[in-house]
Amino acid sequence: MKNLYIRHIKPVLLNCLITLKWVVFAVLTGSIVGLFSSAFYFLLTLVNDIRLENRWVIYLLPVAGLAIVGLYHLMKNDNDGGTNLVISAIHSGDKIPLRMAPSIFLSTALTHLCGGSAGREGAALQIGGSIGNALGGLFRFDEKDKHVLIMCGMSAAFSTLFGTPMAAAVFPMEMVSVGVMYYMALVPCVVSSLTAHAIALLLGISGESFQVTEIPGFELLPTIQGVTVAVLCAFLSIVFCTFLHHTEHLYKKYIKNPYLRIAVGGCLVAALTALLGTYDYNGAGMHIIELAVEGNVLPEAFLLKMLFTALTLGAGYKGGEIVPTFFVGATFGCLAGQIIGLSPSLCAAIGMVSLFCGVTNCPISSLLISFELFGYDGMPYYLLAVAFSYMLSGYSGLYRSQKIMYSKYKTDFINKHTS
Secondary structure, X not given: OHHHHHHXXXXXXXXXHHHHHHHHHHHHHHHHHHHHHHHHHHHHHXXXXXXXXXXXXXXXXXXHHHHHHHHHHHOOOOOXXXXXXXXXXXXXXXXXXXXXXXXXXHHHHHHHHOOOOOOOHHHHHXXXXXXXXXXXXXXXXXXXXXXXXXXXXXXXXXXXXXXXXXXXXXXXXXHOEEOXXXXXXHHHXXXXXXXXXXXXXXXXXXXXXXXXXXXXXXXXXXXXXXHHHHHHHHHHXXXXXXXXXXXXXXXXXXXXXXXXXXHHHHHHHHHHHHHHOOOOOOOOXXXXXXXXXXXXXXXXXXXXXXXXXXXXXXXXXXXXXXXXXXXXXXXXXXXXXXXXXXXXXXXXXXXXXXXXXXXXXXXXXXXXXXXXXXXXXXXXXXHHHHHHHHHHOOOOOOOOOOEEEEOOOOOOEEEEEOO
16 A cells, blocks of 8 residues: 555645646736736837827937937946847846846836837836746746746736737747747746736736638648748848848947947937838837738838848847737738739738748647637648748747757757757
C-alpha cells in the first residue's frame, strides 16, 4: 500500500497542488493586469477621440516626444529595452522594473494623442510582463516560476486589448523561443488570458472582429492565388522589419541626443501628414483596416503606413508594431486581391495573418488570431497563408531578443536571434 501511494497517488496529489497553485496565481495576475489594461484601453480610446476632434494636436507631436524622453529619464528608464527586455527576461533572466508599466502607459497615450503611428500591443506586453514579474517577486517565486508569471501577464494584457483570448494565451509561449513552446505555462496563460478577457467584457470592452466577404470554395485557382498573396506578404515582412530596424539605426547614428532625435521624428511625421493632407496614417489606423477588409484601399496605403511607423517608433515614440503590421498586411493584401482577381476582402485577411506571422515568427498564434478576428469560413486559406509565410519569412523579426531555436528549413538546432 505504501509503494502504491509513493508511485501513483503521491505524484497525482502533487500535480493537483501545483495546478491549483498556478490557477490561483493566474487568476490573480489576469485580474490585476486585466484591470490595468482595461484602464489603458479606455485612456487610449479617450486620447484618440481627442485627436480626431482636434486635428491640430498633430503639431504637438515633437513636444509630446520631449515629454516622453523626459518621463523615461525621470523614471530612470533611459536605456529602456521595451518589449525586447520582456522577451529576454524570460529566456535569459534580465530584470524587468515595475516602473516600466506606468512609463509605457503614459508614453503610449502621448504618442496616440498627438498622432504618432504606433499600435498598442508593445505597451500591452510590457505592462503585463512588468506586473507579472513584480508579482513573482512579491510572492518570492524562483526565477523560472517568475518567468511563467511574466508570460501570464503578457497573455492577460494582450487578451484585454485585442479581445483574442486564444491567441493571447499561446502568443507569449510561442514568441520567446521560436521552435520551442513553453507548454508548462499553458494552464497559467490560458487561465490568465480568459480571466482578463472576462474582466474586459464586464467593463464593456469588446474585441475586434471583421466580416470577410466573398470567400470562394476551396478550389485550385483561388488556393494558388491565396498562397501567392501569402508568399508576397512573407517577403514584405522581411522588408518591413528591415525598414523599421534600419530607420532606428539611422536615427541613432546621425542624431545622438534622444531629445533632439524624438523631436526631429515628431516634426517629420507632422510635416508628412500636412503634405499628404490626410490623417489616415496617424495613430493605429483600425478604421483603414476595416475598409481594407471591406475591399477598399488606396494603392500606396501600405507603403505610407510603413514609412509613418518607422519614422515614429525609430525616433523613440512608444506603442507597438502589431496594429501597424495588421494595417500594412490588410492594405497590401486587399491591393493584391484586386490585382490578381481574388476576393479583396479575403486577401486583406490573408495579408493580415501572413504579415503578422512573418514579423513575429508565431504560426500557431497567427492561425488562432485569424479565427478570432475573421471566423472559420476561410480556414483553409488562413492555414496555408500562415504555413507559407512562416517558412518564407526567413529569420527576420520585430523583436531582436526573440530567438529562433530550430531552423525553418531543416530539423537543425540553430539558436540564433532574429535579424
